[in-house]
Amino acid sequence: MAKNNNNVPAGRRKGMKLGTRNTLVGLSFIAPNFIGFFIFILIPVAFSFVLSFMKWDGFTEMTFVGLDNFVKIFKDQYFVQALGRTLYYAVFAVTLTTFAALGLAVLVNKGIKAVGFFRSSIFFPYVASTVAVGAVWRQLFMKDYGPINAFLQLIGIENPPGWLASSKWALPAVIIVTVWKSMGYFMIVYLGALQNIPQELEEASALDGASKFQHFWRITFPMLAPSTFFVVLMNIINSFKAFDLIWVLTEGGPGQATTLMVNYIYNNGFNTTTPKYGIASAAAMVLFAIVAIITIVQFRVEKRTSN
Amino acid sequence: MKMKKILALALSGLLAASVLAACTPAATPSAPPASTPASAPASTGGAEISGKLTFSVWDLDATGYLQKLVDAFKVEYPEVEVEIIDTPSADYTNKLGVDLNGGAAADVILIKDSDTSYSLAQKGQLEDLTPYVEAEGIDLGMFNGLASNFNFDGKQVGMPFRTDYYVLYYNKDIFDAAGVDYPTNDMTWAEFEEVAKKITTGTGNDKVYGAHFHTWQALVENWGVQDGKNTIMGPDYEFMRAPYEMVLRMQNEDKTIQDFGTLKAGNIHYSGAFQSGNVGMMPMGTWYAATHMQKVDAGETDVTNWGIATIPHAEGTPAGWTVGSVTPIAINAASQNKDAAWAFVNFATTSAAGTAVVADAGQIPGSVNDELRAIITNLEGMPEGAAEAYAVENITLDRPYVEYVNEVNKMLEEEHGLIMIGELDMDGFIEKITQRSAEIQAG
Numbered sequence: 165m166a167k168n169n170n171n172v173p174a175g176r177r178k179g180m181k182l183g184t185r186n187t188l189v190g191l192s193f194i195a196p197n198f199i200g201f202f203i204f205i206l207i208p209v210a211f212s213f214v215l216s217f218m219k220w221d222g223f224t225e226m227t228f229v230g231l232d233n234f235v236k237i238f239k240d241q242y243f244v245q246a247l248g249r250t251l252y253y254a255v256f257a258v259t260l261t262t263f264a265a266l267g268l269a270v271l272v273n274k275g276i277k278a279v280g281f282f283r284s285s286i287f288f289p290y291v292a293s294t295v296a297v298g299a300v301w302r303q304l305f306m307k308d309y310g311p312i313n314a315f316l317q318l319i320g321i322e323n324p325p326g327w328l329a330s331s332k333w334a335l336p337a338v339i340i341v342t343v344w345k346s347m348g349y350f351m352i353v354y355l356g357a358l359q360n361i362p363q364e365l366e367e368a369s370a371l372d373g374a375s376k377f378q379h380f381w382r383i384t385f386p387m388l389a390p391s392t393f394f395v396v397l398m399n400i401i402n403s404f405k406a407f408d409l410i411w412v413l414t415e416g417g418p419g420q421a422t423t424l425m426v427n428y429i430y431n432n433g434f435n436t437t438t439p440k441y442g443i444a445s446a447a448a449m450v451l452f453a454i455v456a457i458i459t460i461v462q463f464r465v466e467k468r469t470s471n
Numbered sequence: 472m473k474m475k476k477i478l479a480l481a482l483s484g485l486l487a488a489s490v491l492a493a494c495t496p497a498a499t500p501s502a503p504p505a506s507t508p509a510s511a512p513a514s515t516g517g518a519e520i521s522g523k524l525t526f527s528v529w530d531l532d533a534t535g536y537l538q539k540l541v542d543a544f545k546v547e548y549p550e551v552e553v554e555i556i557d558t559p560s561a562d563y564t565n566k567l568g569v570d571l572n573g574g575a576a577a578d579v580i581l582i583k584d585s586d587t588s589y590s591l592a593q594k595g596q597l598e599d600l601t602p603y604v605e606a607e608g609i610d611l612g613m614f615n616g617l618a619s620n621f622n623f624d625g626k627q628v629g630m631p632f633r634t635d636y637y638v639l640y641y642n643k644d645i646f647d648a649a650g651v652d653y654p655t656n657d658m659t660w661a662e663f664e665e666v667a668k669k670i671t672t673g674t675g676n677d678k679v680y681g682a683h684f685h686t687w688q689a690l691v692e693n694w695g696v697q698d699g700k701n702t703i704m705g706p707d708y709e710f711m712r713a714p715y716e717m718v719l720r721m722q723n724e725d726k727t728i729q730d731f732g733t734l735k736a737g738n739i740h741y742s743g744a745f746q747s748g749n750v751g752m753m754p755m756g757t758w759y760a761a762t763h764m765q766k767v768d769a770g771e772t773d774v775t776n777w778g779i780a781t782i783p784h785a786e787g788t789p790a791g792w793t794v795g796s797v798t799p800i801a802i803n804a805a806s807q808n809k810d811a812a813w814a815f816v817n818f819a820t821t822s823a824a825g826t827a828v829v830a831d832a833g834q835i836p837g838s839v840n841d842e843l844r845a846i847i848t849n850l851e852g853m854p855e856g857a858a859e860a861y862a863v864e865n866i867t868l869d870r871p872y873v874e875y876v877n878e879v880n881k882m883l884e885e886e887h888g889l890i891m892i893g894e895l896d897m898d899g900f901i902e903k904i905t906q907r908s909a910e911i912q913a914g
Contacts, residue, residue: 222568224594299738306736329732329892418888436877438590 209452215445222439233446242420243447246428249335253424254403256339261399262392264347269354270380283355287348294345298412301341302328328414331421338410338422345409346402350395357391358384393466397459404455425451521550522808524815527570527577528555529563536832543828544818551811571596571803578806579815581632582799588621588629589872591801597628598802603813609821613838616865617797620872629799630820631837633829635756636795636866637693639663639783640763643776645670645679645751654752656781656859657790660694663752663783664717667727670751681727683750684718685741686734688880688887689869690754691718693794697784699867704879705908708901713785715890715897722891731891746772754782756795757861761833764852779853779860791864797837835861878911 216233220226237243272283289297304312305327316324325333361384369379385392407426410416416423416431423431425447433444528537541553556577558566563583570576571591582588591597604611604627611618614631621629639654646653649670654663667681684690694714696702701710721728729744745753746766760779766772782793800819802812818825826836830846839847841862848858870876883904890900 302736302738307732308730309733310736326732326892328736331889331894417885418892418894419885431881436881438875438877 258399265350290348525577529560531557578812599626629801632800633798639780654780658783683753698788795866
């Protein structure tokens with residue numbers, strides 16, 4: 165309603181204060197987004213919060229069980245293992261993606277030949293379909309006939325790892341694909357930031373006798389801090405949410421070697437004919453708490469350092 | 472339903488009374504006639520059953536014979552209107568659960584994941600068919616031992632509509648090239664293993680593998696439960712040792728089958744493996760025959776010279792014992808028209824006309840017998856000898872319909888992967904599945 169009145173000159177409207185009208189106009193602008201958020205995110209999240217204190221299989225009546233679900237999951241060795249694996253995955257995926265993205269951005273920022281080609285080819289994996297990427301990498305990682313192991317044997321490694329067919333190497337393999345797939349996007353983020361650094365600074369530091377490395381470490385890197393903050397934060401969140409790529413690559417196997425938190429939640433809530441929505445929701449709440457805490461801490465640190 | 476019966480009773484009583492009244496002017500109160508019209512089994516006359524019926528199925532495009540089944544039913548029961556409710560297979564089980572809870576489910580339902588029958592029955596959502604079966608005088612023995620799987624606490628909650636079981640597919644060209652006799656219908660697993668060695672030839676890309684085990688844990692575990700003495704629920708899992716030892720021997724020592732890790736990593740589908748022509752024998756479900764016939768028909772495989780044998784058996788298990796699964800058909804306990812629903816279920820599972828429609832589509836009816844088997848194995852494109860291969864003695868279910876079966880199955884899938892890639896040894900494997908299964912079943 166308010167929307168329709170937008171073009172009516174302010175003076176002509178009766179019985180409505182300018183402030184109220186502005187509020188309504190504002191609300192009408194955010195409404196489409198907010199309604200979607202409300203229905204598809206806020207309500208389900210709130211419902212999941214409630215469910216984490218319930219025992220429910222989706223059919224029979226819900227029963228309130230207090231903190232039982234939380235006690236249960238922390239006593240469940242498979243949950244604790246999944247949590248441990250998620251942390252392992254997050255630490256490596258975040259660090260490696262951030263460094264790879266930064267390194268690549270610095271490389272393609274310079275006037276090397278065919279820079280456009282390199283930029284797009286690094287960005288491309290990010291756009292590619294996860295399912296297709298998973299299918300291709302599964303072939304690359306094949307133990308006996310895979311190109312990766314063929315290469316490793318060529319350079320003299322006699323017993324190359326079994327990759328996805330090995331509990332020890334499956335998660336590292338998944339991390340490699342994750343880094344490869346996501347580094348392009350974060351490279352673009354860094355690239356934007358790099359190009360905003362004034363050229364004069366480089367000239368000035370060169371005049372003062374700084375080496376290339378000193379220049380990068382003392383000037384460029386600190387100036388990239390806001391981007392680094394964004395890249396690391398997004399990567400952490402992505403790591404804790406990681407599911408699709410892993411599902412296509414290994415379905416959480418072999419055994420449970422690549423079963424991370426979301427996979428655990430999915431197995432309990434959906435990948436079964438006897439769903440345990442309470443357990444799945446409790447695990448989701450733990451996941452939410454972890455991500456929330458990390459985000460808050462990071463914001464605090466970021467604020468302090470930028471001040 | 473009760474109202475209808477009473478009404479029918481009253482009407483028939485009135486009718487009888489009026490007849491009597493016409494005969495004897497002096498209205499003698501007569502005993503009401505037996506309530507035959509109302510409670511008569513459906514088979515006594517289709518005309519008496521009427522009303523509207525809904526029938527819930529999945530992927531009707533791919534299961535067109537269900538429409539034919541409904542059409543055939545209408546010929547016998549012209550007064551019954553049947554509406555098919557189609558749901559994509561991926562959503563079917565979920566949707567069925569939700570619909571049954573909400574009271575919106577169809578009258579007659581096909582249960583896609585048959586191991587969910589137990590939980591549906593526990594919730595009281597499936598009608599007890601025992602009274603109908605008794606009234607009809609049906610001998611449940613006609614279902615080859617499958618019917619008892621849907622009998623929970625003395626209540627028969629479903630009828631075996633369709634079944635599938637494991638047989639052995641083989642590539643005749645490979646046998647001919649090696650000069651080895653084709654597999655027989657009374658082969659043991661030990662003989663199977665030996666034959667696989669004999670027909671394995673070549674190396675690298677030209678290698679011909681004697682056999683092929685798809686990556687499902689069922690392809691190993693089934694041979695442990697084949698004799699019907701054990702189930703995947705354990706609690707003791709020693710019976711898994713022999714089949715795992717055999718398959719691991721074939722994979723690691725004889726190298727007569729493709730490596731599990733490679734199959735898994737390459738996401739290689741069993742049909743592709745068999746159709747590529749470098750696999751001698753493949754244990755797989757009866758459902759695969761239709762797929763292979765289509766491929767041959769479309770000229771998409773070189774394996775046109777193929778055969779089917781009965782699945783091998785272990786020493787001590789009779790020949791002709793196999794492992795399979797079954798799709799039950801059931802009546803929604805909340806159905807408003809149970810008599811018509813029963814008429815349909817009965818028609819689909821026990822009548823000659825109904826089961827023939829199913830067999831005609833290459834599907835095996837739950838009540839399969841020699842006649843129906845002949846229909847299936849005489850279908851155009853079926854290899855010679857299929858009739859003998861399909862003539863099994865006993866079908867053991869791959870999974871029992873009990874609580875926690877899904878959780879245990881999921882666990883077995885994980886551990887199966889680990890033993891097949893060599894990360895668990897046999898003792899460690901048995902120990903681990905015994906322990907995890909006990910944990911799961913403790914609730």
